[in-house]
Amino acid sequence: MTWNNAKECGEVLGDWAVQALIAEAELAPKPGLVDPEDTGSHADMTFDLLVASAVSLRETFGQIAKASYFREPDQQLREEIAAIGRQGEKKMMHVTGGINTHKGAIWVLGLLTSGAALNQSGQDVKRMIQTASEIACYPDRFTPNLPTHGSSVFARFGVKGARGEAESGFPHLTKVALPKLVEARRNGLSESLVRLETLVALIAHLDDTCILHRGGLAALQMAKQKANDVLESGGVSATEGWIKLEELNQSLLEHNASPGGSADLLAATLFLDQIQSVRYVDEKVFSTT
Ligand SMILES: CC(C)(COP(=O)(O)OP(=O)(O)OC[C@H]1O[C@@H](n2cnc3c(N)ncnc32)[C@H](O[C@H]2O[C@H](COP(=O)(O)OP(=O)(O)OP(=O)(O)O)[C@@H](O)[C@H]2O)[C@@H]1O)[C@@H](O)C(=O)NCCC(=O)NCCS
Ligand SMILES: Nc1ncnc2[nH]cnc12
Numbered sequence: 603m604t605w606n607n608a609k610e611c612g613e614v615l616g617d618w619a620v621q622a623l624i625a626e627a628e629l630a631p632k633p634g635l636v637d638p639e640d641t642g643s644h645a646d647m648t649f650d651l652l653v654a655s656a657v658s659l660r661e662t663f664g665q666i667a668k669a670s671y672f673r674e675p676d677q678q679l680r681e682e683i684a685a686i687g688r689q690g691e692k693k694m695m696h697v698t699g700g701i702n703t704h705k706g707a708i709w710v711l712g713l714l715t716s717g718a719a720l721n722q723s724g725q726d727v728k729r730m731i732q733t734a735s736e737i738a739c740y741p742d743r744f745t746p747n748l749p750t751h752g753s754s755v756f757a758r759f760g761v762k763g764a765r766g767e768a769e770s771g772f773p774h775l776t777k778v779a780l781p782k783l784v785e786a787r788r789n790g791l792s793e794s795l796v797r798l799e800t801l802v803a804l805i806a807h808l809d810d811t812c813i814l815h816r817g818g819l820a821a822l823q824m825a826k827q828k829a830n831d832v833l834e835s836g837g838v839s840a841t842e843g844w845i846k847l848e849e850l851n852q853s854l855l856e857h858n859a860s861p862g863g864s865a866d867l868l869a870a871t872l873f874l875d876q877i878q879s880v881r882y883v884d885e886k887v888f889s890t891t
Contacts (some may be wrong), residue, residue: 608671611719616664619711622873623656623704626865629797633805633847634825634854635865642851643816643860646701655694655703662690662708663715670719675733679716680740687712706764706812706866713738713768714870718877727780727878731772738768751815759819763811764863772870778807779871791839798838800871802847804864805829812862813854821857828853 605611627649630637636647665686673679690708695701717734752763767774782803786796806829813822828850835842854860 608668611671612664612668615667615715615718616660618876619663619715619873620656620660622711622869622876623659623707624653625797625872626869627652627656629794629801629868631847631851632798632801632865633851634860635862643855643858647703651698651701652703655698658693658697659690659704659708662686662693663711666712666715667719670716673720675720675736675740677740680737681742681744683712683716683737684742684744704866706863707869709764710768710772710866710870711873714873727874728776730874730877731775735768735771738765752811755811755814759814761809761811761814763809764866767863767867774804774808774867775870775874778803779867780874783871783875786837789839795839797868797872798847799833801861801864801868802829802832802838802850804867805850805861806833808861808864808867810861810863813859817857817859821854821859824853824857825850825859825861
């Protein structure tokens with residue numbers, strides 16, 4: 603990796619995190635999500651707003667990286683980066699005029715940025731993910747005790763969402779997204795189809811609280827089933843799979859539902875991919891079994 607001190611670490615990881623968010627935004631056609639072609643299920647969001655939001659977060663990710671450089675995962679670090687993350691949420695809200703574009707992404711990419719800055723060996727993405735999860739498991743004593751979409755979804759459905767994903771070691775990165783990225787590349791898909799296929803795999807598996815709070819269990823089950831139909835029909839590179847992808851998109855629009863959590867995890871996957879090209883990683887490292 604390409605940094606020699608905390609300042610460089612902040613600059614490099616800040617840039618890569620923003621690039622990953624922009625790459626996610628640019629990918630099209632994403633079902634139910636904002637992309638350059640349409641705004642999916644989001645009446646209040648546009649592609650330009652997503653990009654502006656992403657760019658505004660460079661400093662946040664840079665500060666998290668600098669604060670984490672050569673540190674150990676502990677309670678103090680957890681609370682330091684949480685404070686930076688909350689400032690980042692405020693900046694995002696300021697830039698978007700109060701629209702929540704990237705709250706989940708600040709969480710997942712913030713933790714992974716910290717995990718990457720800590721692990722100076724720099725090569726082992728799996729270890730970065732583990733460290734990020736370890737940090738997430740420390741309680742943040744300064745989290746405001748306010749109701750969120752996530753807390754209401756937990757009360758209604760018992761689904762732990764973004765927090766649970768991080769605390770349990772990001773299983774949807776290690777067992778779903780990264781293996782799918784490797785497999786799709788190995789199958790010779792174009793890079794945008796590789797990313798689309800990875801997003802569909804995430805939607806097929808993730809308990810996305812963004813879908814749940816808008817459309818309830820029916821919308822989540824529908825999204826998972828229809829995303830699975832895409833994969834079972836040969837994936838996004840097959841004619842039948844492409845038809846199923848359009849059906850998934852239509853159904854999400856009908857439910858006014860959006861797989862925002864899957865979008866965030868796709869950005870996280872692209873961030874990790876940038877850190878270490880997973881293309882050549884031994885398939886056992888990110889085995890689906
Ligand atoms: C721990 C926090 C994530 C806060 O937890 P909480 O559960 O209270 O958070 P939520 O407000 O529910 O936001 C979590 C967002 O995470 C994304 N997400 C959803 N499901 C998953 C999942 N299974 N795994 C991973 N990520 C997931 C999702 O974000 C995307 O959707 C957002 C739009 O959703 P929503 O807010 O529901 O907005 P709309 O549907 O548009 O609302 P309406 O218009 O209908 O009103 C979008 O932002 C995407 O990013 C969830 O929304 C964490 O945030 C926290 O504690 N932060 C404090 C700072 C900190 O500790 N930072 C540490 C490192 S930086
Ligand atoms: N492309 C996207 N559309 C809507 N919400 C998002 N949150 C993160 N990425 C998103």
